[in-house]
Amino acid sequence: TNVKGVFAAGDCTTVPYKQIIIATGEGAKASLSAFDYMIRSGN
Numbered sequence: 001t002n003v004k005g006v007f008a009a010g011d012c013t014t015v016p017y018k019q020i021i022i023a024t025g026e027g028a029k030a031s032l033s034a035f036d037y038m039i040r041s042g043n
Contacts, residue, residue, distance in 0.1 A: 005041075007034045 001008050009030035010023040 005037060007031075007037075 007030040009026040011018055013026060015022055015026060
């Protein structure tokens with residue numbers, strides 16, 4: 001998302017295809033982004 005510290009994945013995003021494999025990929029991207037955010041912010 002464009003909100004600092006807020007991450008979205010799966011069916012709550014605007015990805016056009018709602019398939020399990022797409023949702024798992026989106027989850028992986030969101031978790032990596034959250035991890036990167038936490039490392040950079042010192043949390």
